[in-house]
Amino acid sequence: MLEKIFKLAEHNTNIKTEIMAGLTTFLTMAYIIFVNPSILADAGMDEGAVFVATCLAAAIGCFIMGFVANYPIALAPGMGLNAFFTYGVVLGMGHTWQAALGAVFLSGIIFLLLSIFKVREWIINAIPHTLKLGIATGIGAFLAMIALKNSGIIVAHPATFVSLGKITEFVPLMSMFGFFIIAALTARKIPGAVMVSILMMTIVGWLFGDVQYTGIISQPPSISPTFMQMDVAAALEIGMLSVIFAFLFVDLFDTSGTLIAVTQRAGLTDCNGRVERLGKALSSDSIATLSGATLGTSTTTSYIESASGVAAGGRTGLTAVTVGGLFLLSIFFAPLAGMIPVYATTGAIFYVAILMLYNLKEIDWNDITEAAPVTVILLFTPLTFSIAHGITLAFITYTFTKATCGKIHEISTSVWILTALFIAKIIFVG
Numbered sequence: 001m002l003e004k005i006f007k008l009a010e011h012n013t014n015i016k017t018e019i020m021a022g023l024t025t026f027l028t029m030a031y032i033i034f035v036n037p038s039i040l041a042d043a044g045m046d047e048g049a050v051f052v053a054t055c056l057a058a059a060i061g062c063f064i065m066g067f068v069a070n071y072p073i074a075l076a077p078g079m080g081l082n083a084f085f086t087y088g089v090v091l092g093m094g095h096t097w098q099a100a101l102g103a104v105f106l107s108g109i110i111f112l113l114l115s116i117f118k119v120r121e122w123i124i125n126a127i128p129h130t131l132k133l134g135i136a137t138g139i140g141a142f143l144a145m146i147a148l149k150n151s152g153i154i155v156a157h158p159a160t161f162v163s164l165g166k167i168t169e170f171v172p173l174m175s176m177f178g179f180f181i182i183a184a185l186t187a188r189k190i191p192g193a194v195m196v197s198i199l200m201m202t203i204v205g206w207l208f209g210d211v212q213y214t215g216i217i218s219q220p221p222s223i224s225p226t227f228m229q230m231d232v233a234a235a236l237e238i239g240m241l242s243v244i245f246a247f248l249f250v251d252l253f254d255t256s257g258t259l260i261a262v263t264q265r266a267g268l269t270d271c272n273g274r275v276e277r278l279g280k281a282l283s284s285d286s287i288a289t290l291s292g293a294t295l296g297t298s299t300t301t302s303y304i305e306s307a308s309g310v311a312a313g314g315r316t317g318l319t320a321v322t323v324g325g326l327f328l329l330s331i332f333f334a335p336l337a338g339m340i341p342v343y344a345t346t347g348a349i350f351y352v353a354i355l356m357l358y359n360l361k362e363i364d365w366n367d368i369t370e371a372a373p374v375t376v377i378l379l380f381t382p383l384t385f386s387i388a389h390g391i392t393l394a395f396i397t398y399t400f401t402k403a404t405c406g407k408i409h410e411i412s413t414s415v416w417i418l419t420a421l422f423i424a425k426i427i428f429v430g
Helices: 001-007 016-029 032-041 047-069 081-090 097-116 120-128 128-153 172-185 191-206 238-266 278-295 307-312 317-339 343-360 368-383 387-404 413-428
Strands: 075-077 154-157 162-163 299-300
Touching: 001 317, 016 162, 016 191, 016 317, 032 047, 032 075, 032 081, 032 317, 032 343, 047 075, 047 278, 047 299, 075 278, 081 097, 081 128, 081 162, 081 238, 081 387, 097 238, 097 278, 128 154, 128 172, 128 238, 128 343, 128 368, 128 387, 172 191, 172 343, 191 343, 238 278, 238 299, 238 307, 238 387, 278 299, 307 317, 368 387, 387 413
Parallel strands: none
Antiparallel strands: 075 299, 154 162
């Protein structure tokens, strides 16, 4: 049955290899089980319900990706998008978390329609490569800012806006130690470095009396506080249009980039480097986002950590299905998730930020028309605490620098249209 579903022999793999690859991928991304509820709780959502929603959304996404698209790519609520959900949309713009869930749900519907009608290729090809790279780096800088703020390493200052906190205090110190553990384990290529760091910092907190032991396994918390709570009507207000676009835009390119990178590494692309079954893979991602919003979590997306499973030999959807099964089992570990202190996750968030800043090496820093928009999104995303603002200003900067530097021929019609829409957004919406 497994051979018929996943075509194991055709991909030169076997059940044992696929399961071990799935376990490897799960260990590298399981931190989201603890980090996502912590971030969304700041938006006022029930942490236990978000924990269950995170596990279920990840499982659903992995199962669809495995059974429908047959790719070894795992999905879960995305880092960066969850931060934008909480700190940008809810705390920054003042919308309710129900309205934010509604925006996630609508972005999932649009993403699904784009996948079905093949409009996604036009959008992906319309965005300059520089801006695609810039968006990833902007989100990375945003995550770094959140990690530094939540850990108390960076604090508010009346004269300079921000300043260095008292890093010798317990929380900042533990946050730094958590990151150093991740760096050390990653450098030694030890699987599950992020997960190990989170658990070690939790144990340290317990030894110092900062964490109260409440158990490891229990009946899953109720998901009712977040289930079907998305406010679609509120998400349709004009002020939320940029939010929907930001969720859609980031998920679209994040997913596309992950699919291309992982499938190329696994040797699953065609002779021209194109991803086969791209429509099924993108549809899987969009359905996972719809499911996640319904359950009560931010945008679900494909994880670049899937590359670790590919490196372990994963070549088919059985790897993704294995990851999905492990996420389902994780639902019974809610007490453990509830004990995770903030300093156990900030190191993990900072580590993910570093991975996303890796794209900076591909920027042509000798070309001001390429460097300027990337710099804008890199700085304005964390400083305005908004991915949407960062994308908006980066597009405008890209268009005007190209136009004024004698490179107007490099601006496509679609970029002109998008830039005009962004300018209109600033004038009429803010």
